Amino acid sequence: MADAVSRIEQDIPEQLHPRLPGGFHLPPFGIHQFLALIIVCVSLWALGVLWLGMQAAGQWVGSWQQDIHIHVYLPAGSGRGDELKMALQAVPNVTGVREISAEEAASWMRSWLNDVGLSNKDMVSRLPLTFELSLGEDESGFLFADIRDAAERFGARVNEEEVNLARVHHWLSQLGYLAWFASLVLALAMALIISNTLRMTLLARADEVHLMRLLGAREWFVRMPFILEGALIGAGAGFLGWLLLWPLVWGTYDWFSLLHVALNAWLLLFPLACGGALVGALGAVIATARIVSNDTPT
Amino acid sequence: MVTLCPAPANLCSMSNRQSLIEMQQVMLRYATGKTALSGITLDIPQGQFVYLTGESGAGKSSLLRMFYGGVRPSSGLLKVKGTDMREAAETGIRELRRHTGIIFQDHRLLFSRTVFENVALPLRVQGWKTDRLIPRVRKVLEYVGLADRLWSYPEALSGGEQQRIAIARAMTANPAIILADEPTGNLDIETARRVLDYLMGLNQQGTTVIMATHDLHLLESHPGRVVQLHAGTLAGEN
Numbered sequence: 375m376a377d378a379v380s381r382i383e384q385d386i387p388e389q390l391h392p393r394l395p396g397g398f399h400l401p402p403f404g405i406h407q408f409l410a411l412i413i414v415c416v417s418l419w420a421l422g423v424l425w426l427g428m429q430a431a432g433q434w435v436g437s438w439q440q441d442i443h444i445h446v447y448l449p450a451g452s453g454r455g456d457e458l459k460m461a462l463q464a465v466p467n468v469t470g471v472r473e474i475s476a477e478e479a480a481s482w483m484r485s486w487l488n489d490v491g492l493s494n495k496d497m498v499s500r501l502p503l504t505f506e507l508s509l510g511e512d513e514s515g516f517l518f519a520d521i522r523d524a525a526e527r528f529g530a531r532v533n534e535e536e537v538n539l540a541r542v543h544h545w546l547s548q549l550g551y552l553a554w555f556a557s558l559v560l561a562l563a564m565a566l567i568i569s570n571t572l573r574m575t576l577l578a579r580a581d582e583v584h585l586m587r588l589l590g591a592r593e594w595f596v597r598m599p600f601i602l603e604g605a606l607i608g609a610g611a612g613f614l615g616w617l618l619l620w621p622l623v624w625g626t627y628d629w630f631s632l633l634h635v636a637l638n639a640w641l642l643l644f645p646l647a648c649g650g651a652l653v654g655a656l657g658a659v660i661a662t663a664r665i666v667s668n669d670t671p672t
Numbered sequence: 673m674v675t676l677c678p679a680p681a682n683l684c685s686m687s688n689r690q691s692l693i694e695m696q697q698v699m700l701r702y703a704t705g706k707t708a709l710s711g712i713t714l715d716i717p718q719g720q721f722v723y724l725t726g727e728s729g730a731g732k733s734s735l736l737r738m739f740y741g742g743v744r745p746s747s748g749l750l751k752v753k754g755t756d757m758r759e760a761a762e763t764g765i766r767e768l769r770r771h772t773g774i775i776f777q778d779h780r781l782l783f784s785r786t787v788f789e790n791v792a793l794p795l796r797v798q799g800w801k802t803d804r805l806i807p808r809v810r811k812v813l814e815y816v817g818l819a820d821r822l823w824s825y826p827e828a829l830s831g832g833e834q835q836r837i838a839i840a841r842a843m844t845a846n847p848a849i850i851l852a853d854e855p856t857g858n859l860d861i862e863t864a865r866r867v868l869d870y871l872m873g874l875n876q877q878g879t880t881v882i883m884a885t886h887d888l889h890l891l892e893s894h895p896g897r898v899v900q901l902h903a904g905t906l907a908g909e910n
Contacts, residue, residue, distance in 0.1 A: 394793070585780060589770070590769030591766070
């Protein structure tokens with residue numbers, strides 16, 4: 375067997391590589407394919423950046439999202455603490471209201487300020503009465519307005535910075551849906567780009583496709599090279615796009631470190647390469663779905 | 673059906689041979705409404721050499737296309753190797769094409785591919801591996817006298833050589849039937865005779881050859897059964 379193979383190899387002149395069409399043989403790679411690779415690579419890179427951003431936001435939010443509480447401050451000596459507490463408990467989606475004594479608040483502040491020598495007694499007399507609100511999962515649009523209304527009725531003040539953080543958390547979860555939507559739209563656009571490229575290749579090779587059908591080739595045999603080509607362009611573009619994410623990861627490393635965020639680009643390798651291959655194969659299926667020769671049996 | 677056959681004895685013994693192609697009152701009407709063939713009743717036994725003659729537009733090419741399933745009859749019965757061409761499924765047509773060699777007037781060679789790649793195509797479609805392809809392709813090219821052009825590109829060959837490559841491609845899968853649509857149309861008389869010699873040789877080995885042609889003078893040197901078409905109908909046989 376080995377002798378036979380080597381004899382056959384001797385039959386083939388040097389620098390000549392027979393390329394038989396159809397089946398699992400890839401067609402030649404030309405300028406159209408190269409351009410499609412670049413365009414799809416840029417799209418996949420943009421997708422990678424989007425999901426890296428989601429990853430960073432997830433890590434950043436994840437560091438405090440478990441402890442989201444809203445604090446309401448009632449000036450010391452107003453004497454309406456109990457009424458305020460009841461009013462806050464009546465706000466829908468407020469799952470708990472804890473009254474923080476002035477002593478506890480003073481003790482926490484002293485540790486936060488590194489015990490700078492403030493008198494505990496002095497602080498207790500100056501600090502307002504604090505209520506810590508725990509919120510439920512289903513955040514309604516009027517939750518913070520309701521809390522603010524309840525607080526203002528008793529002359530109390532809401533910590534607006536905490537309200538803003540809670541809102542950011544809500545927006546980030548909405549952004550996740552947007553990221554998926556953008557990914558789907560981009561995937562469709564990439565499939566159409568690859569489909570268009572392969573259609574040009576198909577036009578250039580229409581004679582070959584027609585001839586293969588005349589010779590009784592099965593449809594998968596005729597279409598497989600194009601599907602392989604599409605998948606290869608997609609996978610190649612995904613890999614290149616992933617490589618191009620690394621300069622971004624390295625360039626933002628210091629800045630993200632300040633936010634306790636460590637980006638992991640390796641997580642995106644498989645989704646980008648496989649997603650690219652899938653999108654490429656889909657584009658090829660779209661391109662080849664309508665190639666019908668005059669002599670196609672119907 | 674009465675057949676007068678001046679061809680060698682092996683071509684004329686219809687009565688004791690199995691029908692390869694059977695046609696009864698076949699009509700072909702294209703989607704445009706044009707009737708290409710009507711009322712064709714014909715029987716072609718295995719091993720015959722059949723010339724389809726007639727003026728341009730007589731229906732020769734349409735008839736050949738029906739034989740390989742390029743178009744389906746609008747009415748009537750057409751059976752090729754037992755396959756009903758009106759009712760056959762896609763897979764049945766493909767299977768039939770795998771055992772049919774087709775030669776075109778413009779030969780339809782792939783100019784971006786070598787002679788080897790062109791001739792190996794039918795076998796490639798049938799799933800042959802490359803190590804088996806080269807000896808087989810070399811053998812058929814030897815038959816048409818072009819073994820030394822295995823790695824050439826078709827554009828480097830003359831018109832006659834290109835047509836011989838087309839013959840090699842048609843015969844490479846050892847088909848039971850070869851359909852040739854005016855294969856000598858663009859060739860000079862001498863080259864046309866050589867092409868006919870190859871087809872006759874294949875016929876003598878048992879392959880049924882059906883050839884559409886205008887070159888009636890070839891019949892003198894290469895006799896066979898003649899089926900004459902006129903305006904889409906069977907005008908006569910000889």
